[in-house]
Amino acid sequence: MKAAIWHGKKDVRVEEAALPVISAGKVMIQTAWAGICGSDLHAYHHGMGIPVEHVHPLTGQKAPMTMGHEFSGIVTEVGEGVTGIQPGDRVAIEPLVYCGECEYCKKGHYNQCLSVGFIGLHANGGFAEYVVVEPKMVHKLPENVTLEEGALVEPAAVALHAVRESKLQVGDKVAVFGAGPIGLLTVLAAKAAGASEIVVVDVSQERLEKAKVIGASHIVNAAEVDTVSTILALTDGIDVAYEAAGAQPTFTNALSVTKKGGQVMVIAAFAKPVEIDLFQMMVKETSVAATLAYRHIYPEVIRLIASKQMDVAQVITKKIDLANIVEEGFELLLTDKTQAKILVNTNG
Numbered sequence: 001m002k003a004a005i006w007h008g009k010k011d012v013r014v015e016e017a018a019l020p021v022i023s024a025g026k027v028m029i030q031t032a033w034a035g036i037c038g039s040d041l042h043a044y045h046h047g048m049g050i051p052v053e054h055v056h057p058l059t060g061q062k063a064p065m066t067m068g069h070e071f072s073g074i075v076t077e078v079g080e081g082v083t084g085i086q087p088g089d090r091v092a093i094e095p096l097v098y099c100g101e102c103e104y105c106k107k108g109h110y111n112q113c114l115s116v117g118f119i120g121l122h123a124n125g126g127f128a129e130y131v132v133v134e135p136k137m138v139h140k141l142p143e144n145v146t147l148e149e150g151a152l153v154e155p156a157a158v159a160l161h162a163v164r165e166s167k168l169q170v171g172d173k174v175a176v177f178g179a180g181p182i183g184l185l186t187v188l189a190a191k192a193a194g195a196s197e198i199v200v201v202d203v204s205q206e207r208l209e210k211a212k213v214i215g216a217s218h219i220v221n222a223a224e225v226d227t228v229s230t231i232l233a234l235t236d237g238i239d240v241a242y243e244a245a246g247a248q249p250t251f252t253n254a255l256s257v258t259k260k261g262g263q264v265m266v267i268a269a270f271a272k273p274v275e276i277d278l279f280q281m282m283v284k285e286t287s288v289a290a291t292l293a294y295r296h297i298y299p300e301v302i303r304l305i306a307s308k309q310m311d312v313a314q315v316i317t318k319k320i321d322l323a324n325i326v327e328e329g330f331e332l333l334l335t336d337k338t339q340a341k342i343l344v345n346t347n348g
């Protein structure tokens with residue numbers, strides 16, 4: 001089968017790989033669509049995330065590694081002892097790997113597992129024609145959810161988890177910093193959660209126009225206007241600011257536009273530490289919180305997609321074939337800031 005395999009920084013090759021072998025208690029998936037994520041770009045451009053020296057403690061795998069953690073597909077085979085999943089099921093994959101035994105897993109917070117990992121970073125992933133996964137990772141899609149939408153369940157789960165973990169109340173005013181795929185999906189999640197006004201901040205006018213189409217009440221181009229005074233003039237202050245950009249200026253601005261008692265919820269992965277004005281936080285009694293991935297939320301995300309309350313297909317800006325993932329995916333996303341989610345056809 002064809003697979004996009006990470007060998008090192010700037011070295012991803014689409015090559016022939018052995019079909020994965022199914023064993024008892026496992027599920028074989030023929031993949032359909034897989035999204036390219038910011039963390040895939042970190043792995044490609046900076047070599048971040050994929051174990052090179054030591055194998056992952058739970059998966060026993062290290063580079064070379066097949067990438068891809070946001071994917072959908074069709075079940076082709078189930079191993080002995082697997083119940084409730086049949087060949088032919090259309091599914092979205094929840095890619096988290098966790099031990100089930102540590103303190104955090106025991107209380108159900110498996111995204112905080114001491115050995116947490118992801119299929120596509122710590123085990124062979126979805127940028128391949130076939131992948132073998134555990135039954136707990138398999139979530140069936142109802143008939144009115146497409147396989148393309150199925151590939152968006154994972155990033156939508158990131159956004160919905162952040163919104164559900166935030167202080168957002170129905171009727172609140174929110175700001176979303178960063179109109180990339182996660183920012184756009186956060187707009188959809190905040191809208192579904194009852195935000196009354198949603199301000200979206202970015203430096204790309206194209207991305208901002210997209211945000212407007214999917215439900216932003218106001219768009220602010222940080223390259224053209226003063227972000228903080230513009231947002232304060234529009235809203236009199238923000239209840240919850242979602243940081244989906246991951247840089248010092250966006251974080252500082254997110255804190256500055258927040259009302260007293262408000263919150264900054266960090267969703268972006270920051271590559272560097274940031275400075276934080278704790279005195280301002282104190283005076284405003286603001287809180288800063290952060291989330292990693294999600295837990296126990298795929299069924300809710302799939303229902304919100306099925307009921308059209310989260311129309312996730314709107315964030316897709318391009319579809320490419322697996323063979324072209326490097327040039328038309330990883331390389332393009334670095335230069336073309338008009339792109340949001342690029343989906344890869346993994347069985348074209």
Ligand SMILES: [Zn+2]
Binds near residue numbers: 069070154155
């Ligand atoms: Zn992702």
Ligand SMILES: [Zn+2]
Binds near residue numbers: 106110114
């Ligand atoms: Zn654990």
